[in-house]
Amino acid sequence: MKVKVLVFAHIKEIVGSGEITLELDNGCKGDDVLGKLTELHPQLADHCKYLKLSMNGEYISNDDQVLENSEIAIFPPVSGG
Numbered sequence: 001m002k003v004k005v006l007v008f009a010h011i012k013e014i015v016g017s018g019e020i021t022l023e024l025d026n027g028c029k030g031d032d033v034l035g036k037l038t039e040l041h042p043q044l045a046d047h048c049k050y051l052k053l054s055m056n057g058e059y060i061s062n063d064d065q066v067l068e069n070s071e072i073a074i075f076p077p078v079s080g081g
Contacts, residue, residue, distance in 0.1 A: 001026050001068035005033065009076045011051070014043050030055075030062040033072055050077050 005020050012018050015037070022036050030053045038044045052075040053060050055067065066072065 001028075003033065003066060003069065004071045005037065006071065006073040007037075008074070011044065011047065011074060011076050014041055014047075024066065026068070028066050030060055030064050030066060030072075033066060034062070034074070037074070047076065051075065052077075 001024055003022055003024060005022055007015050007018060007020070020037075020040075022033065024032055024036060033053065034044075034048045034051065038048060053062065053064075054073045054075070055064070055070045057071075060066075
């Protein structure tokens with residue numbers, strides 16, 4: 001199945017683009033999206049434990065199932081004042 005993945009901030013710099021399409025197995029979970037992205041960009045490995053995911057505009061956990069043709073957004077930690 002295909003999903004569109006959006007990435008931001010320093011994750012975008014690592015990936016080299018703000019958007020990537022991934023081919024994943026049916027029934028995959030949020031962790032599988034991060035795993036595939038890390039497989040393609042190994043330098044992401046140290047960042048994965050801090051990243052938040054959303055699917056079609058709603059936050060999901062790493063254990064939630066990803067639906068085909070979804071838009072997955074990956075957010076790094078944000079701070080500010």
